[in-house]
Amino acid sequence: MCPEDQVTVKLSDIAAEAGVSVMTVSNVMNGKRARVGAATIDRVREIADRMGYVPNIPARSLAASRSHIVAMFVPVGENNSLLVSPHTVAVIGGVEQQLRHRGYHVLLRGIEHEGDVAEAIRGWSLDGAILVEFTDAEIDRIAADGVPLVAIDSYSTNPRTVGVRTDDYRGGRLAAEHLLAAGHRRLLFAGPPHEATGVVAQRWDGFRTACAEAGIAGEDIAVEEVLTSFEDGRELGLHLRARHPDVTAVFATADVLAVGLMAGLHESGAAVPADLSLVGFDDLDISAYTTPGLTTIAQDMPAKVAEASRIILEEIEGGEGPRAPVSLGVALVERGSVAAPRE
């Protein structure tokens, strides 16, 4: 199918054909235009195309100790595979596209043991890596050196990594303010343990602060620690009214959780938003599909992907010096799950 179906065309083949040295061809192929005459460039290009040249990536990586590969690391639990959350999926897919357009490749790698990260970086001569779904504590312990590391949704202060995340504090505030504006005073905060992840801690902080400004003390906010899953949300929903009879509104730190909550509430005979108002976080696709639609704090996923890609690329291609973490904007998306509290 290809023009001249040589099994393997290499630089030296093109060099011979063009009557130039291997180095000249290499320079042409790598766009080092300053080092080669314009006429030569065109001729070499044409010959390479005609012969169906495909660069050998391992050879390039070995010689240059630079791979043009960026790894996406995702921790794997004992249970099973990776790519659990829709959020992670969006990040990985988006970053792959950005990097591909800039000539980089994506290695997808589940991490079982600490140390796998550093090992992979050395073994592959990675140009950079993006850490997804790691806890702050895990990121704190990362010791890989000399390679740009972007950590998604991290509040770790590990100086080797730069964090890219949503403005979670502001998101927490928005949720509280919206609920308070609707007239609610008895609130419940539902999410995973605060200490584990900075993300949740920030959302709690924003939520609590807005409440405090409205005269509601932190101790007066009910808190339920639940895992971020539909099932855990549903479970909580089933017993919510029994456990918190006076609560009139819930802020769940993730939409999956909120959607599960809604299902559990329905099952238990409670109506949303008539009996209980609900605000989620993320703005997943499914949040528009529930009945009622879920009012939620939307993350700016395209921006997150773009920033993560931009930073890793900049750091790889010459960037240096310490760099501040990036926080992306949030916005309240009103659907139908919030109303005034029942009298």
Added chain:
Amino acid sequence: MCPEDQVTVKLSDIAAEAGVSVMTVSNVMNGKRARVGAATIDRVREIADRMGYVPNIPARSLAASRSHIVAMFVPVGENNSLLVSPHTVAVIGGVEQQLRHRGYHVLLRGIEHEGDVAEAIRGWSLDGAILVEFTDAEIDRIAADGVPLVAIDSYSTNPRTVGVRTDDYRGGRLAAEHLLAAGHRRLLFAGPPHEATGVVAQRWDGFRTACAEAGIAGEDIAVEEVLTSFEDGRELGLHLRARHPDVTAVFATADVLAVGLMAGLHESGAAVPADLSLVGFDDLDISAYTTPGLTTIAQDMPAKVAEASRIILEEIEGGEGPRAPVSLGVALVERGSVAAPRE
């Protein structure tokens, strides 16, 4: 952190330390146990650990023209990134885990142009590749040679690929039989165009055949061509009763579609299953969360992942000869979206 923090420990360093040749170390590291004495193995192992040896993957790939890399190729539309469907996500995540445990690595690669596949295979010295979300027509055109290729959900007869898919024909039958058993006679089949993908063609075939056996001719089955998306399903749901006043049951070829349909029907004032029964396909997580729960044809995703991984690995490690495609089982999952037709 590592024992002796050499920047780069290579085979020759270990060889020198152990007083053996580089080849011996190489053999030890690659588990070619037959070629090395037991005592030597232990000693070399110990030294390698102590020095913190990490194999250089590009070097290995170059020398062996074998990369231990399996690519996962996903087509990218003009629109944006890859990893769209939950289904694809599960496949990629699952396969990554299986391969990692067998010492292979996963390159995730969006495909923009035909030919990118063959180019990547050559350029990376890939050991194999898995094609996800390609249409049969696209797979027909793939010309890469000499490398095992597994195509997920493909009915292409391209002899260079081996298909791993669900028993879609049987799934179509199950859906029809369930609806017929509930007493429905006026059915609607909703899905993307049949010709484009073998998957849909098979489901239609099974559906139609079961209907025929019950005395319902193919012409008497209503058909709506819609894209596999929530929005398209919703759109259809909104106008369904107007367009097909006598239809009492719908088979949608995907759960996302079915869930959208359900939303549209609700909006239009139609009740599921009182006014209209609904069967989906896939058994996504969300299908358990709708109200009512969606009755659907479940795919055996773990089996799909396991088979795809097993086949690619077998083919890489010595397998040869033509191999038959694999079809995984399906099962009807009854939730609440099917009832007897209204009189």
Added chain:
DNA sequence: ATGAAAGCGCTAACAG
């Protein structure tokens, strides 16, 4: 603007 030499770290193939 172009080329020659040297070697990246590893493995295949054969020799002992």
Added chain:
DNA sequence: CTGTTAGCGCTTTCAT
């Protein structure tokens, strides 16, 4: 069981 000899295809460095 172990060692030797040759590269894999490319880029670096330095010369011209």
